[in-house]
Amino acid sequence: MRAAARPDPDALAATLSILRARFGERLAEGEAICRQHGNQTSEVPNEPPDAVLFPETTEEVREAVRVCADHRIPIIPYGVGSSFEGHVNAPFGGLSVDTSRMKRIVAVNVDDLDCTVEAGVTRSELNNHLRDTGLFFPIDPGADASLGGMAATRASGTNAVRYGTMRENALALTIVLPDGSISRTGTRARKSSAGYDLTRLIVGSEGTLAVITEITLRLAGIPEAVSGGVCPFPSIEAACEAVIATIQTGVPVARIELMDERQVQACNSYSRLDLPETPLLFLEFHGSPAGVDEQSTRFNDIAADFGGGPFAWATHAEDRSRLWRARHDAYWAARALRPAAKGISTDVCVPISQLAPCIAETKADIAQTGLIAPIVGHVGDGNFHVMPLVDFSEPLEVERGLAFVGRLVRRALAHGGTSTGEHGIGQSNRQYLALEFDEPARKLMRAIKGVVDPDNIMNPGKVHPEA
């Protein structure tokens, strides 16, 4: 694989001139729009592309990729820009390919519980479209992310414990490869043993192998009954033990989310709630009316065994929406705890038996380091986010925050976990990829990158620690 480098200025000028002639105003070159297409969500510094293209079809993406490939210009796929890890940055300049005009719902196959959408459709746009079908698309990262971006980062969210992640829910993709060829990676069949699993190779490859232009997704039936609410626990350990017991006894919980007391304070203040300021589990049960009752009874028994309760039901749909809106706003609530600071996003995921010790060690570390760092987590999967709030004008504080994150990742790996459960590697987690995988695995990843994209034009500077 060629080392990533800024393009030759003449080659860049030639490329932009061709694209300008072909796409007119759909090629944007203004400073503001370029900056908007660099990272804007997190502590990762903004690195704008040289230009932004707004293609409308897979064929147009192919045209742009061909021009860029001919001139060795970096291509950075862009959804809505909600990545925390610098995925959309252009450290070597190049062309941001913004999929926001690729909004076609290509097909909804109600009988097969699947659909095909273009990459720029967001999860809530898809769910609005599905409203009258009795089906929904369950994966819900906090942001209203594009489905292309979610596939590219192997995203998930609060109900992955029941419905899986993009890994399980992407049946097939349409992709544009760096040589400008278009490929369909699979069929609508629910399972297949035909050949290498190209769909899963591209899901989570973060734009470093291909541009995803269409996604065929599994859908789920809207459950007949939904119930849920909030359950307080005397300690994080007790809450984690209740989670383990719930998963182990096979209660098919749809959502089971943890907040520590610091995060609850933040949410109470930000979302004007009056939740008890103690570790909480947010839960949701999906099923038939009788099934949902049974699940919640079982959970109540488990919670009581670990000193939890009383469970506060959100019986009305509006109350539930309010709670889950607050849960999805947890990031902003946390940031509001210290408005002058930025949050360093983290995303470790451990086997659920390791949740309690891993979180306990992390809380001790937070206390010792003197950081403000609320915790929120998709604990049914063992995934939790700690967000140290750091004043980036204070270099020592930044150093302390980043050192804390390094210890957090090492701790998760030591507990048998992963550095990132759902955010992806991007720029900021590249150093941890090298801790998580052995050298032969990383060599295999580099070999695949090198053979698919020898000129390293697809999102250079992401995923691979060396690039």
Next chain:
Amino acid sequence: MRAAARPDPDALAATLSILRARFGERLAEGEAICRQHGNQTSEVPNEPPDAVLFPETTEEVREAVRVCADHRIPIIPYGVGSSFEGHVNAPFGGLSVDTSRMKRIVAVNVDDLDCTVEAGVTRSELNNHLRDTGLFFPIDPGADASLGGMAATRASGTNAVRYGTMRENALALTIVLPDGSISRTGTRARKSSAGYDLTRLIVGSEGTLAVITEITLRLAGIPEAVSGGVCPFPSIEAACEAVIATIQTGVPVARIELMDERQVQACNSYSRLDLPETPLLFLEFHGSPAGVDEQSTRFNDIAADFGGGPFAWATHAEDRSRLWRARHDAYWAARALRPAAKGISTDVCVPISQLAPCIAETKADIAQTGLIAPIVGHVGDGNFHVMPLVDFSEPLEVERGLAFVGRLVRRALAHGGTSTGEHGIGQSNRQYLALEFDEPARKLMRAIKGVVDPDNIMNPGKVHPEA
């Protein structure tokens, strides 16, 4: 990628001499044992390796791979030999690496519902080991296959509709790559967005990229209650419509299997049952006692809507075992319909809405061709097996059988499906890989093969149509 070829005789002799000195009697070179390690299950001709090695550890596999790599000797991983598609054949000779002495259960993590096993452990050995833990491993191909072989072929079975396939249930692998390096492809975390999905790249790669030596698997809790039985339908179409409605309304059925009347006749005769000789669905429900009751009530209502029933309950565990034993013996039952013939195994899988038309067209084709070809299927996934019974001493009949299979695959692809739902490509489905994937996808598969295994020593002559 180097074209596959028989090894140089001197290189082969040198390799066997090194392995003989190192492994003694664990290197077997007798004609009978070599023939046993070629294909023995189906119509695919037997192609024996030059020798068979019985390694006991990952480290020993690495040693063998290194010697073979140095001399460019083909390596063919071998589990129990239950593949129908010629996976274990050695068309270019070489070394069969038999994992039957790799039987260690490395770890069972009950709290995390996962375990790690060596590749030679079979699914029922694992389930016997788990007996007292309250957990089980749900994936059940007909044969008592090795878990290494099941991972290599992305296998599934009767309850994939509820529990998924090896794609969803392999959390991580230990592999030996063709350069003799050992790698661990993932962690025990339930989900991860860290780097390329090497686990899913190797699952289903059929030994053409690496030898799988250990597998970390998700486990499921043994359901509190199980119920099931058999439901007759007036036609295949009615049975398929009932399947679609069951899946669509979200009944979390654990097994929903179709047999056509020809297959029912075969099973009645082979397994001494007295099932009604009409299209049947075999069902199983898993859950709490109340949940199982609710599921079966719902299914009964659906079946009645399509003229199905009455549902015959198998209330005792022994009756259920007998039924499912018969279902798993369907292959042998079908072959017994015409003992002088061989069955050509097929494995198409289509979106469930396409099941009824695809099976109807297939039955018309069977009638027109005059074949005996019973049908059995994991219809909850859209996967069904038609097995034309063909006298291989009659070339015209063989031609007719193979032409029928070609039409079946083309029909499934035209209905949005795949050529193989769970068997894999092996040798016999290679021609269909070229129909199923576009040229850029096949080029991508070849590129990965070429960069990982440039000398083409890993199971040459499998998967890739060109190899």
